[in-house]
Amino acid sequence: MKTCKEKALEWNVSPRSVNDMCKKGRIQGAIKEKGSWLIPDDSPKPMDGRVSNGKYIKKNMVAKAEVKSLPIGISDYVRAQEEYYYVDKTLLIKEFLDQKPLVSLFTRPRRFGKTLNMDMLRVFFEISDKNTSKYFVDKNIWQCGEEYRSHQGKYPVIFLTFKDVKFDTWDATIDKIRGLLQEEYGRHQELLNSDKLSQYEKEYFTKIISATANEVELTSSLERLSKMLASHYDKAPVIIIDEYDTLIQEGYSKDFYDEIIGFMRNFFSGAFKDNKNLSYGFLTGILRIAQESIFSGLNNLTVNSVMDEEYDSFFGFTESEVKAMLSYYGVSDKEEELKDWYDGYLFGSEEIYNPWSVINYISKGCLPQAYWVNTGKNEILDDVLRVATDDITERLYDLLQGERVVARIDQNVVYRSLAEDPANIYSLLLVTGYLKTPKKELQADGSYLCEVSIPNREIAAVYKSEILSHFLQTGAITRTTANKIAESLYANDYKKLQSAIGEYMDKSISFFDGGAEGFYHGLMLGLIALMDNQYKIKSNRESGDGRFDVSLIPREKRYPGIILELKWKEKLSDVELEKWSNEALKQIGELRYDSEMKEDGITEILKFGIAFSGKKVCVRTE
CATH class of the missing domain: 3.40.1350 (Trna Endonuclease; Chain: A, domain 1)
Structure with missing residues (x-):
């Protein structure tokens, strides 16, 4: 019989990985004596446990009775925590209820779990005919006491996500918004039979649900629905708006910026500014669009950005969460590679891994690739390269060489501020996930003076891909030349x-x-x-x-x-x-x-x- 340490040397893995495999029954004949595992001399090394299409490879190993699939693209909380491997982020609820801000805005890069977290809040707070507490009894929030459990299932909830509202024209965009509001009003059809609502309120409700309301009427839809829900339930609702700035980014790139800004200003003002029919409000996005006065006069808004320490561990995966996931799938020996590729973000003071890339990496058999780049457009990098001055070009080169550069970070930048001042690129690159801030210092005007760097190998690969694409498009390099260099290197x-x-x-x-x-x-x-x-x-x-x-x-x-x-x-x-x-x-x-x-x-x-x-x-x- 051999110890875990001896087998680790034989199999070229860590002793901790061998111990973990013993605990999970993956090593045939392993026995525990006096607190230590002993393994038969001829016991074969289990397969490395890589996962393909979310299912465990079982050949030549004793597999777990059941291994949950990884939740690629799953933003439905109930489904995610029931059917898939779920990283418990329910303590976000506790932190929120401890602080009780009236309206909270969470800004994070795309694919960092914003939509799943917002749906988790919806399921937790929302009044339902079903017993939704069962989705939380085995989660961290349920262990925090009755003062937190007492909020579960007690509020009407308005929930809208704009993550898929991506159209080329304002007319198509407003039609999609009209459809989303029709669907959300449809979730609350009990209001049509409420004896607490007036006839004119029901007539307005019917206009929205039949998709006949005009643009002006749509701007007051959140405010009026919150009032009707508060009247019916005798409880002010929770309003959740997910990916609010997707519309604004599309408006900027598709030339209907003024129309969307004008609409959103009135839309949000009614919902969140001086709305007595509001218990709590949540918004998520990539940018804080403060300069455009979307939140004009909203003095009850609490912004939580990548620079803030509040809520810093709830979007993306922490190191301990990643280690637990790797252990669960039997690939703890891949920790260093995964860290090199997908770690490196700093949210507040917490080191964060890109959750989308971690999940895809494990599900693809621990194949390191730039998974995040394929989840959305990288227009921000294209914009940067188009307006790059000599100084910016030089700094981009330094960043790609793994160096840090000093930059002023203003969290109130908007998409069109890039054209107004190219120096704003560092702020945009930071909040959109292309940079991190290893060192920062708050300035008197609310901005930060920071050292910035590229977070990890995946993002470095994204930069290189976009730079090459830009050079090919602009004629700086021809495809023939690029291919010739690639071919000559391959053939030596x-x-x-x-x-x-x-x-x-x-x-x-x-x-x-x-x-x-x-x-x-x-x-x-x-x-x-x-x-x-x-x-x-x-x-x-x-x-x-x-x-x-x-x-x-x-x-x-x-x-x-x-x-x-x-x-x-x-x-x-x-x-x-x-x-x-x-x-x-x-x-x-x-x-x-x-x-x-x-x-x-x-x-x-x-x-x-x-x-x-x-x-x-x-x-x-x-």
Whole structure:
């Protein structure tokens, strides 16, 4: 018999993983003696427990009696906690009831559990013919005492989610809003038979439920429904609005911004401002749209953003929650890989994992990919690249190299503020999930001075994908050149790689307007997007007897090292340009820029001397 530690060494996993497998009955013949597990010498290592399509792989192992599927795309609380693996976030209810803010706005990036949490609040608070307490008796909130349990099932609830309201025109958008209100009024048809409502209220209710109300009448629909519910139940309702700013983002990108802002201002004002028929209000979104006065005069609004410590652990997964999930599915040995790819967010002071990506990673057999990028548009990055100044381009390069940059973060930014001031990109990138703040300091004006960085490998991959897409769309790189670089790297074809980089340089210099300060960093952003999987890219670093311009250090020894030395002068003739490129190539050898690579055992090194003048370029190689 062997100990967990001995078997861990044999199976190349952690002792904790072996102990966990013993406890779960996954190791045949394992017995517990004096508090320690003993395992037969010939006991085979169980399969790694990777999950495919939410089901356990059972071959060659003693499986659990039942393993719950992972809730990919499930935002229905009742279904999620009954049928799927559910991460218990019900203490959000306790924290809320302790603080009792009248109206709460939670801003988080997309796919961080906002809709599921809001549906959980709906099920907890809402009056129902069914006994809905059964959905909470085994959850954390139920252990907190009668003062919290007494709120369960005691309020009428109005619930709207705008997460799927994505249309190209204002007419189509308002039609969809009309349909959502029709559906929500339809959940409260008991009001049509209420003897506590007047005839004109029932007539208005009928207009909404028959979808004949005009735009002006729709703006007061929340206020009037809250009044009718309060009259009927003798209890002011809870109003929940999920993903309120989806409409605003669509309006911004589809050119009906003014219409949606005007509608939402009146819509929310009636529901949340001085509404005596309101017990509590909840809203979720990505941005706090304060500058547009949507919440004008709403002095009872409490905003909880990614910068705040209140509620910081309730959206996304904490480290302990991720460890428990990995253990449940028998893949605790994947913790480091998962952390590298999907951890790194900081909400308040809590380290948070991207929940969508964690769930997809485990369900796909622990295959690390950029899952989050496919859940929505990355227009914010496209906007950033379109307005990027030389300074922003340089900072993007630094971020992609894993460095931190200092930026002022204003949480009151709106989508169109990017065009007004490109410096707002860091605020937008933070709240939308593309940056984190390892260090922050509150300023007197309410903004933050922060060090920002890219959270994890997944988001770095998103940046690179969007940068490459942008360069292809704008003509900075052709698809032919990109493919040639990819193919030459795959085939380890030095000559083809040399030709492809020459083509890339030619295109890049024409696009970036050779000689501009942002040229070098724009050039390297493209290289990162094209070659980062195979190379670590450095710029302006010391090696040998000088400082090279650009060095591409292979991540695997089978690739060649690459050194680029760039020179620039105004108004050079073709002959002078050729001479200048030869000088650049000669400088690489004379100043031994390749010494660092050679010390690392890299023997194949491609050297490029590149001269440009205006939009002309000449590339020379050894």
